[in-house]
Amino acid sequence: MMVRPGGVHGRLGVVGALCIVGALALPTMAPAAINSPIPGGEYSGETNRGRDVVIEVATDSADGVIEGTFRMPCGGYAEAFEVDEADGSFDVHGKNARGKTMLKAEGRFLDLERAEGAVKKVRSKRGACKKGSYEAMAEGHEQIERATVSYGPYDIHPSSGGHHGGGGNIGDRIDPPCEDCFVVGMDPDLVHEDGSSANHATNAMLHHTVLFNRDDRDTTCTSWAERFFASGNERTDFVIPRGYGYEIESGDRWRTLTHLMNTGHEMQRLAVEIEFYFVQAPADIEPVRPMWLDINNCGNSEYSIPVGFSDTHRNFQVTPELEGRLVSIGGHVHNDGIRIELTNQTRGESICNSVAGYGTIPEYMGNIESMTGCSGDPLALLDAGDTLRLHSIYDSPGPQHDVMGIMVGYVDTEAAP
Secondary structure, X not given: XXXXXXXXXXXXXXXXXXXXXXXXXXXXXXXXXXXXOOOOOEEEEEEOOOOEXXXXXXXXXXXXXXXXXXXXOOOOEEXXXXXXXXXXXXXEXXXXXXXOEXXXXXXXXXXXXXXXXXXXXXXXXXXXXXXXXXXXXXXXOOOEEEEEEEEEEEXXXXXXXXXXXXXXXXXXXXXXXXXXXXXXXXXEEEEEOOOOEOXXXXXXXXXXXXXXXXXXXXXXXXXXXXEEEEEOOOOOOEOOOOOEEEEEOOOOOEEEEEEEEEOOOOOEEEEEEEEEEEEEOOOOOEEOEEEEEEOOOOOXXXXXXXXXXXXXXXXXXXXXXXXXXXXXXXXXXOOOEEEEEEEEOOXXXXXXXXXXXXXXXXXXXXXXXXXXXXXXXXXXXEOOOOEEEEEEEEEEOOOEEEEOEEEEEEXXXXXXX
């Protein structure tokens, strides 16, 4: 295992889980950039012409839509925008009552800690505002640190689907990235020995990696160690709103369960790489508990679906240990999965609809490449006794016997509804 420390002010995107299938050989692709803004965060800076820029990100993110407000105090402008989750970009277009463009700007969130872009057009009295390029940094997050941890590398034989051709899972004891700290973000990747990202285009696939804390019990499968993070080949990053974090105490023992696949014809050395973003204690952060919801909970997470459309569901009852404020949740399905939704049957409400994405990133070669997620402060209130229902929805050209339907959420259990 290898740890590379670094510094950053930021937080990440959405939770993912476990994935499928293989492909043909193409040139190695570069790793995807991390481009999710901090939910509830504020970024401030100025243009190269010395004009202030403020970008405010909403805490609430329903069905993967991240919204924000772009402000230029010099002209009193405050315009709403939406973030493109594919690359973290956004466009701002403000008009007056007569339809005349008063402000036109663009930008992109980079490295979690900053946004960069340009004010393309701006109108103001006596030239108080001027167009120009800008950089805006996250405010109030100087204490957030980053560590990139690599698990492996592992020798994966051709078409083996496992470690050293074993066809199964790799179970390793691992070290947390920090002690007495709060993890506020995690971003997974699968990499080759040279550090380049591995994917379908290079005949490699991260079927799944799950992180367990052996010093806590799982909230929905109490005979297991706590499952607090998982990723599949979609590699969706973990998001949590400002002011919350997953607590790591000194001495916590972690374990990973990983399944890698090599669909090519030659041996590959592959490693799972996760960027952790954390804040050292003491800090003004509320600890959250993971909530793992799974169609085949306490099993291998796989289940069968028929040909065509299917909506498989499973109920979970909120226990006293999970009563509180749900602040973040995201989902995972396999190829042919459309979405996975969590509803509160007791309250008659939809909590989050996590939608699968396909066909926009070349290295995925048409396979599932993303899952949207939801956050809020709170996203939903959970009362002990409430019935939660997980809906895993597919439209498959044939029957399948090993699909998955999982959502992982984070609950502030210190604040009862």
